[in-house]
Amino acid sequence: MTDLDATTLRAAYDTQLRPDLPDPVPAGVTVEQDGPLYRVLGLDHRGFLTYRDLRGLTGVALDELIARQVELFRRRGEQVEWKLFGHDEPADLADRLRAAGFVPEEQESVVIGPVAPLAAALPVLPEGVRLREVTARADLDRIVAMEEAVWQADRSHLGAALERELTTDPQSITVVVAEAGETVVSAGWVRYPSNTGFASLWGGSTLPQWRRRGIYRALVVHRARLAAQRDRTLLQVDASDDSRPILERLGLVVVTTTTPYVYTP
Missing domain, CATH: 3.40.630.30 (Gcn5-related N-acetyltransferase (GNAT))
Structure with a gap:
């Protein structure tokens, strides 16, 4: 691929690299699925939440998905990262994460x-x-x-x-x-x-x-x-x-x- 159109490159990224799971999965690490979301447990630093897309989840259903992750990691006593992309939908996902207790860290740019x-x-x-x-x-x-x-x-x-x-x-x-x-x-x-x-x-x-x-x-x-x-x-x-x-x-x-x-x- 030589096309440097950002939309084309982003589509390739979403299709090929997301949901960004460990590959191969190291010893001691487990990957669980909750609907469209993948939970990566057993990493050295903190848990990790990732997905290709949220399959149209919005409103109460999305809040419930987020709440399940909060409860699981609260019980584990472990930090967890939800990796949010600027083009993710729905548009109010960041607001819903903040409302559930997630705090944003430094934003980075995905460059290809x-x-x-x-x-x-x-x-x-x-x-x-x-x-x-x-x-x-x-x-x-x-x-x-x-x-x-x-x-x-x-x-x-x-x-x-x-x-x-x-x-x-x-x-x-x-x-x-x-x-x-x-x-x-x-x-x-x-x-x-x-x-x-x-x-x-x-x-x-x-x-x-x-x-x-x-x-x-x-x-x-x-x-x-x-x-x-x-x-x-x-x-x-x-x-x-x-x-x-x-x-x-x-x-x-x-x-x-x-x-x-x-x-x-």
């Missing part, structure tokens, strides 16, 4: 673009920085340390989550670090959802002193090359306001927004 132009480029890095693909837990812990330095928050769940994915199916994800000597200055990973034309990019956090030096862009290009090796034609990213302009300059297109709505018992 072709793999081929990026895969044809070469990653350009500052002197002294290299990219390396990693699988060892020690390297994953170094990524966690970098993430915690960037965000000033506990990110310990990330190391365990990445390790579990790599153990479950090492062909489904590639983790890449940008290193200056022994220091991880940035990191990102690419997932290859099965039976799709997509690769999805995640991570990308960079230590403040190493920003605006082309490292994030180089990580994107490197992962695009990995995607091309697996015959993927489209890249997808949930992009922050910082990374979205970089990705747009690289040829990706905003197709919708996504906002985590989080319920905390």
Whole structure:
């Protein structure tokens, strides 16, 4: 697919990537279905609620679906995320989630673009920085340390989550670090959802002193090359306001927004 029309790309995203379930499902994780909604339990961070669409649910029926999730996670004493997209229906879904106790976190843009132009480029890095693909837990812990330095928050769940994915199916994800000597200055990973034309990019956090030096862009290009090796034609990213302009300059297109709505018992 080379058509960069946002509507066409969004339709491909909805058809191929949603409902965004773990694939394969790691050990200890379970997926349950409640009507059009899927519940993912056993993740390291918090529960996850996802769907392709809500099959026309509105009003009382939709409120009841939401209430069932609140009650289940209240009993579990566990946070849960409802991943809401800007084009989801009904239009008042966000209001209904807030009324049920869900709180919105930072909105991101879903951007999509072709793999081929990026895969044809070469990653350009500052002197002294290299990219390396990693699988060892020690390297994953170094990524966690970098993430915690960037965000000033506990990110310990990330190391365990990445390790579990790599153990479950090492062909489904590639983790890449940008290193200056022994220091991880940035990191990102690419997932290859099965039976799709997509690769999805995640991570990308960079230590403040190493920003605006082309490292994030180089990580994107490197992962695009990995995607091309697996015959993927489209890249997808949930992009922050910082990374979205970089990705747009690289040829990706905003197709919708996504906002985590989080319920905390």
